[in-house]
Amino acid sequence: MRVLIVEDVTLVADRISDLAKKYIVGCKVKISHTLEDAKYCITEEVYDLLFLDLNLNGEDGFKLLKLVASSSFQTIIITANREKASIAFDFGVLDFISKPILEKRFKIAVNRFLNSNGVHRERLKCLAVKSKKAISLINIEDIECIKASGNYSEIYTVDKRRFLHDKNLEKLTKILPDSFIKVHRSYIVEKSKINKVLKHGGGKYGLELMSGEIVSLSRTMYKKFFLNEY
Structure with a gap:
């Protein structure tokens, strides 16, 4: 299991590292002291857990949080500012630990991570989409469906906007x-946005969404999710 710690104060970072190694057996820890280095680490390595300080030498940790809002790893915030921590939950973070860090509280947060079983996903309110110029945050409740596009995904919103996401459907399924x-192998849909199931005959199915968009529905998924509901 790989752990990334983003904290500008060396003593605090070392304490987080020591506690992580104590309570996450066999974990490998990487420490970043700046946002730029953290961004590089995230693009070069796959992590399971991120410990993130929201104030890094005056730099806003939310910049990194927006970047990782659509990542499959989980995030625990380290902060002295409870108000900021509450805002961070909109990005699907798992927990936050106040400074100074108490070992008992740290253990609780780590146990929550080890036993979360995806509960953190239900807190996710925004999905970050990266482009060359900026990061767009899409409200989860605005997403109607997502379509596979090679190694990427196309996100469609209820107001007919479209965004290209840099993760494929399999990875997005893990965080939504x-x-x-x-x-279908090519579609993810938000269940409340489904208007009706379309039966084309010959074992072929589709879904009509609230916007009028039609997406494919596999026979297997029809039997699993819709056979007795529509």
């Missing part, structure tokens, strides 16, 4: 709330 279901 359970209300999003993969109904």
Whole structure:
């Protein structure tokens, strides 16, 4: 298991590292002291857990949080500012630990991570989409469906906006709330946005969404999710 610690104060970073190694057996820890280095680490390595300080030498840790809002690893915030921590939950963070760090509280947060079983996904309110110029945050409740596009995904919103996401459907399925279901190898839909099931005959099915968009529905997913509901 790989752990990334983003904390500008060396003593605090070392304490987090020591506690992580104590309570996450066999974990490998990497420490970043700046946002730029943290961004590089995230692009070069796959992590399971991020410990993130929201104030890094005056730099706003939310910049990194927006970047990782659509990542499959989980995040625990380290901060002395409870108000900021509450805002961070909109990005699907698992927990936050106040400074100074108490070992008992740290253990609780780590146990929550080890036993979360995806509960953190239900807290996710925004999905970050990266482009060359900026990061767009899409409200989860605005997403109607997601379509596979090679190694990428196309996100469609209820108001007919479209965004290209740099993760494929399989990776997005791991971070989105359970209300999003993969109904076909090429589509994920938000269940409340479904208007009706279309039966084309010959074992072929489709879904009509609230916007009028039609997406494919596999026979397997029809039997699993819709046979007795529509």
